[in-house]
Amino acid sequence: xxxxxxKENKILAKLNDVFDITGxxxxxxxxxxxxxxxxxxxILLFLKKQKGYIHLNHISCVDWIEENEFELVYIVWNPxxxxxxxxxxxxxxxxxxxxxxDTIWDxxxxxxREFREMFGIExxxxxxxxxxxxxxxxxxPPMRKDFNSQQYAKDxxxxxxxxxxxxxxxxxxxxxxxEEIPDFAKKYSRD
Amino acid sequence: MSKTNNIGIxxxxxxxxxxxxxxxxxxxxxRVNDKxxxxxxxxxxxxxxxxxxFVLAYGTGCGAIEIPATxxxxxxxxxxxxxxxxxxxxxxxxxxxxxxSTKTLKRVIRVYEQMQDPKYVIAFGSCxxxxxxxxxxxxxxxxxxxxxxxxxxxxxCMPRPESVIRGFVKLQELIQKGNAxxxxxxxxxxxxxxxxxxxxxxxxxxxxxxNW
Numbered sequence: 001x002x003x004x005x006x007k008e009n010k011i012l013a014k015l016n017d018v019f020d021i022t023g024x025x026x027x028x029x030x031x032x033x034x035x036x037x038x039x040x041x042x043i044l045l046f047l048k049k050q051k052g053y054i055h056l057n058h059i060s061c062v063d064w065i066e067e068n069e070f071e072l073v074y075i076v077w078n079p080x081x082x083x084x085x086x087x088x089x090x091x092x093x094x095x096x097x098x099x100x101x102d103t104i105w106d107x108x109x110x111x112x113r114e115f116r117e118m119f120g121i122e123x124x125x126x127x128x129x130x131x132x133x134x135x136x137x138x139x140x141p142p143m144r145k146d147f148n149s150q151q152y153a154k155d156x157x158x159x160x161x162x163x164x165x166x167x168x169x170x171x172x173x174x175x176x177x178x179e180e181i182p183d184f185a186k187k188y189s190r191d
Numbered sequence: 192m193s194k195t196n197n198i199g200i201x202x203x204x205x206x207x208x209x210x211x212x213x214x215x216x217x218x219x220x221x222r223v224n225d226k227x228x229x230x231x232x233x234x235x236x237x238x239x240x241x242x243x244x245f246v247l248a249y250g251t252g253c254g255a256i257e258i259p260a261t262x263x264x265x266x267x268x269x270x271x272x273x274x275x276x277x278x279x280x281x282x283x284x285x286x287x288x289x290x291x292s293t294k295t296l297k298r299v300i301r302v303y304e305q306m307q308d309p310k311y312v313i314a315f316g317s318c319x320x321x322x323x324x325x326x327x328x329x330x331x332x333x334x335x336x337x338x339x340x341x342x343x344x345x346x347x348c349m350p351r352p353e354s355v356i357r358g359f360v361k362l363q364e365l366i367q368k369g370n371a372x373x374x375x376x377x378x379x380x381x382x383x384x385x386x387x388x389x390x391x392x393x394x395x396x397x398x399x400x401x402n403w
Contacts, residue, residue: 135294136393142329150327156391160321160334
C-alpha cells in the first residue's frame with residue numbers, strides 16, 4: 001500500500017516540511033491539506049512553481065454557518081504525476097477577507113468575482129470587482145446559508161396557485177409502502 | 192365604411208384611402224371590406240401566416256438544446272414552415288425555452304417589444320408554467336404570463352421534439368382560427384404588464400414610450 005502511494009506521501013512530506021499544515025492522503029492520487037489562510041497563497045505558489053501543479057481545477061466555497069466560518073477549497077492538479085491536491089482554509093464569516101490569487105492563476109479572477117457576489121467575500125486588489133452575474137441585487141448574498149431562498153421567492157415572484165399542496169415525495173412513499181424515514185433525513189423535510 | 196359594389200369587393204380608391212391593418216386582433220376601423228370578404232381575406236392571411244412561422248434564434252435556459260433536434264433532419268420542423276430568423280424584427284415567434292432569470296427577462300421583454308405584429312409567444316417547459324424545479328430559486332420568474340402574453344404552453348422537462356412540434360401545430364390551429372397573436376393585448380394591458388415587470392426588474396431603464 002505504501003509503495004503504491006509513494007508520490008502522494010512525497011508531496012505531503014514536502015509540504016509538511018516547508019509549511020505549517022495538517023494533511024492526509026484521501027485516496028490514490030488525491031491529497032488533502034488544511035492550512036491557515038495566510039499561508040494559502042504561498043502554498044499555491046510553491047505547488048505551481050516548484051512542484052509542477054500548474055493546473056487550477058477549481059475553487060469552491062462552503063458556508064459553515066454553525067462555526068461562523070467560510071471554507072475555501074483550492075483544487076490543483078499536476079499533469080505529470082496526475083495527483084490532485086486540495087488546499088482547505090477557513091476564514092471568518094463576519095468579516096470575510098481572503099488573499100487575491102489571480103496573480104498566480106488568471107482564471108482565479110472569475111471564481112473570486114463569483115465568491116464576492118454570491119458569498120460576500122472580499123478580495124483586496126481584485127480586478128473587475130463589480131456586478132458580475134446578479135443584476136441589481138439588494139439583499140444579502142444569495143449563496144449564504146442564512147439567505148432564505150424560498151421565502152425570498154415567495155415575496156418577490158408571483159407563483160401560480162396549485163403548488164401549495166404539492167406532496168413531499170419522501171412522505172408520500174412512506175405512506176404508501178410503510179418505509180421508515182431515517183432521522184437524519186427528517187430535518188430536510190419540506191415542512 | 193363607404194359604399195361597396197354588390198359583390199362586396201372594395202374599389203381601388205377605397206383600398207388606397209384606408210390604411211389596411213393586417214393585424215388579426217386589431218379593431219375593424221381600418222378595414223374596408225365587408226364582413227364576408229374580410230372573412231375570406233382573414234382566411235388567406237391566416238393560412239399564409241401559419242405556414243411561415245419564423246422563430247427567433249434566441250435560447251434561454253436549458254430547453255434551447257431541443258431546438259437543434261427539432262430543426263434538423265430527424266424531426267425536420269421546416270416541413271411545417273418553421274424556421275429560424277436572425278433578428279427580432281424578422282421573427283414571428285418568440286420561444287422561451289425553459290427557466291427565465293430576472294436578468295434575462297429584461298432582455299426578453301426588450302426583444303418582444305421590438306418584434307413586428309403579428310407576434311406569438313410559445314413558452315417551453317415546466318419552468319415557464321410554474322417555476323418547475325426552480326420553484327424556490329431567488330433568481331427565476333415562476334409564471335411567464337404575468338410578464339408577457341403567452342399563446343401556447345408546452346409542458347415537460349424537457350419537452351421532446353414531438354411535443355415541441357405538437358405545440359407549434361396547436362399554434363397553427365389558433366392562428367387559422369384567428370385566436371393567436373397577443374401583441375394587441377399586450378399594448379392594451381401594458382400597465383398591468385409593466386407593473387408586474389417592474390416588481391421583478393429593480394433597475395428599470397426602459398424607454399418611456401415605444402413607437403409601436
